[in-house]
Structures are given as structure tokens and as C-alpha cells.
Amino acid sequence: MAPLSHELAGLILPHEHYGSHLDCYGKTVDKDLEEKNFEYAGTTLPSIWNSLKVDGYDVNSEYIAPKEDDSNNAQILIDDWYYEHVRESQYLLQILKCSNEDCCGQTRSSLRSLLPNGFLPPPIKLQQTQNGLRVSQVNSDDGTYLNLFARLAVKLQPEAADFQQIPYDWFCPSVHDKLASRTCKECGIYHTSNKTLLQHLKNLHPKRKKKDEVVRRIQPTRIAARRARELLCILGDEKAGTENAEWIDDDEVDGSFENEEEDVAYRL
Incomplete structure (x- = not known):
């Protein structure tokens, strides 16, 4: 590009x-x-x-x-491809060839002999204790991150009963409290924004999307701007005392908040 x-x-x-x-x-x-x-x-x-x-x-x-009915089908194909080839994290985007030669051609490296599913595993921080190696706490300064080969050799994992797989950002304190709300309960794939998760649910797990629609609809602190059919939502995190901004489709935003028009700072 x-x-x-x-x-x-x-x-x-x-x-x-x-x-x-x-x-x-x-x-x-x-x-x-x-x-x-x-x-x-x-x-x-x-x-x-x-x-x-x-x-x-x-x-x-x-x-x-574009043809009249192509947009939704195209988005489903895009999301299906994304699910197979991409993994998101806060500071890393992994894009990978899949094992289907009809899709991505023949693999030219031995990557999968090292990484069976092709994607890098989430980094894990360990510390030595009197009882042996233990996974460090997320907010703890104790412990050391392992290099890739040590990470693959050590089978210790954080306790994460609510997750099908450990999100790559598990040891990222600024987003740790958001991991559950950004992870698909159907397939366990983690997303770095509510918008991409909602798109994933809508096109790949429509039954789950319908079931969770009320829960998943995004409730912003305020609307900072709008463009076409998107809103720049300010999302507050009370625990961390921080705010994040995300462009989100207007039909995915909870319209129950008051004085929306007064909250719009500028329009694009």
C-alpha cells in the first residue's frame, strides 16, 4: 500500500x-x-x-x-476472512496466511512448526517464588516477560475461567478491565474495540448478536462528533478514570442518553 x-x-x-x-x-x-x-x-x-x-x-x-444487495454479503465475507487471518491487540495487529492453499497459496516458511496456529501467543509475565514459577499479577511490578521460545516451552497460563483463550492484551493494565466486554463469547476472539466486536457478532454470530443486542449496544459518556452514519463516542472507564474515543455506527449506539445534540462538539 x-x-x-x-x-x-x-x-x-x-x-x-x-x-x-x-x-x-x-x-x-x-x-x-x-x-x-x-x-x-x-x-x-x-x-x-x-x-x-x-x-x-x-x-x-x-x-x-456496488450492486444493490452486495454490501452486506461483502461485509460477511470480509469478517469471515478477518476471523481466519487476523488477530487484534492494543499495540499489535497480526495478519497471517491461513492453511487453506485455495485461499492463501502454499506456505513458504516453517512458521507453523513453531506456532501451530500461526499467531504469536500472548506474552506472559512469570516470577520465581518459594513454590516455584508463578504467573504474575496484572498490576504487579514483580516478574519478567519471557522471550518467545521460553514462552512456548512454559505451559503456565493466567487463571481466566471466563475466557476460552487468553487475550493478547491480558498484561496490558490500561485495558484489562475491558477484555471481557470486547471478547466474543461465541468463539473467544478478542477485539480491540466495541465496534469491531459488534460487526463480528452481526455477521458471524447473528443469533448471539440478537440475544446480546441490548447488552452490547454501546452507551457513550457523550458524543464528540458525527460523520455520515458514524458517531465519535467518548467512552468512560470509571475504574481507571480514563476516557477513550471510538468511531461507531450510529445504529450501534444506545440512544437513551439525554441531550445528545448538545453534547456534539463538532461535526465532520
Whole structure:
């Protein structure tokens, strides 16, 4: 992506080339015009990229207009691929070839002889006690993180009865209290944001999503901004005394909080 992104430096794609499709709150009021403006942006990019060569190969790109019913099916395919190939954590994103050669081709390394599922295991901090090696407490300064080979050799794990697998961010104190709410109860996959978890539930576990809809609907402290169909939600953590900001689809946000319009600081 680096050569492609380089060519876009300084490029401005106006969202209202054929006229604005948004109202004063940034919500779409003319879907046909929105699609026409999006198509203009989509056709502009190939006109720039098709003059490039990457590693000696010509770049051939084209804009393909979406079909009426393709968007949801495409998102399901994306989420299914993401589930097989990607693992999230607060400071690390792992993207991996799967073992299906029809999907990713033949594996050229011996990675899976070292890591059976391909992904790096979550880091574990251990300390030596009178009773032998023990897993350190999350907020403790005692203990040492193991290197990869020692980590694979030592089979000790933190006590985490509520998790199918240890989230990669287990020893990240700033997010430890959020691990349970960001982990899929169906498959045990951890997500670094409520938004990606909700998308995962919606497309891969629709029955679970329907069951947990009321519980999972996000309740922000306030709304800082909005763009199109997304809200910039300020999410407070009372225990840590901190706040995080996430762009979340407006239909995934609990609308029961009061004075929403007064809380909007700015709109994009």
C-alpha cells in the first residue's frame, strides 16, 4: 500500500462533487447523490494509480460500482476472512496466511512448526517464588516477560475461567478491565474495540448478536462528533478514570442518553 498511498499525498477528494448529499447534521438525505459522489472519488483513484509501477509491474486498477444487495454479503465475507487471518491487540495487529492453499497459496516458511496456529501467543509475565514459577499479577511490578521460545516451552497460563483463550492484551493494565466486554463469547476472539466486536457478532454470530443486542449496544459518556452514519463516542472507564474515543455506527449506539445534540462538539 505504501506506493499507492504515496501518490495520494495532498490529494483532496471532495465529498460533494455533484452537490452535497448531507444535511446540516452530516446525515445522508440523498442516497443516489451519495453514490454518484462516491463513484467520482472511486474513478479518480485509478486515473492516478494506473500510471504507477510497483516492483516492476504495471498497476491496473478500476472502480467497480456496488450492486444493490452486495454490501452486506461483502461485509460477511470480509469478517469471515478477518476471523481466519487476523488477530487484534492494543499495540499489535497480526495478519497471517491461513492453511487453506485455495485461499492463501502454499506456505513458504516453517512458521507453523513453531506456532501451530500461526499467531504469536500472548506474552506472559512469570516470577520465581518459594513454590516455584508463578504467573504474575496484572498490576504487579514483580516478574519478567519471557522471550518467545521460553514462552512456548512454559505451559503456565493466567487463571481466566471466563475466557476460552487468553487475550493478547491480558498484561496490558490500561485495558484489562475491558477484555471481557470486547471478547466474543461465541468463539473467544478478542477485539480491540466495541465496534469491531459488534460487526463480528452481526455477521458471524447473528443469533448471539440478537440475544446480546441490548447488552452490547454501546452507551457513550457523550458524543464528540458525527460523520455520515458514524458517531465519535467518548467512552468512560470509571475504574481507571480514563476516557477513550471510538468511531461507531450510529445504529450501534444506545440512544437513551439525554441531550445528545448538545453534547456534539463538532461535526465532520
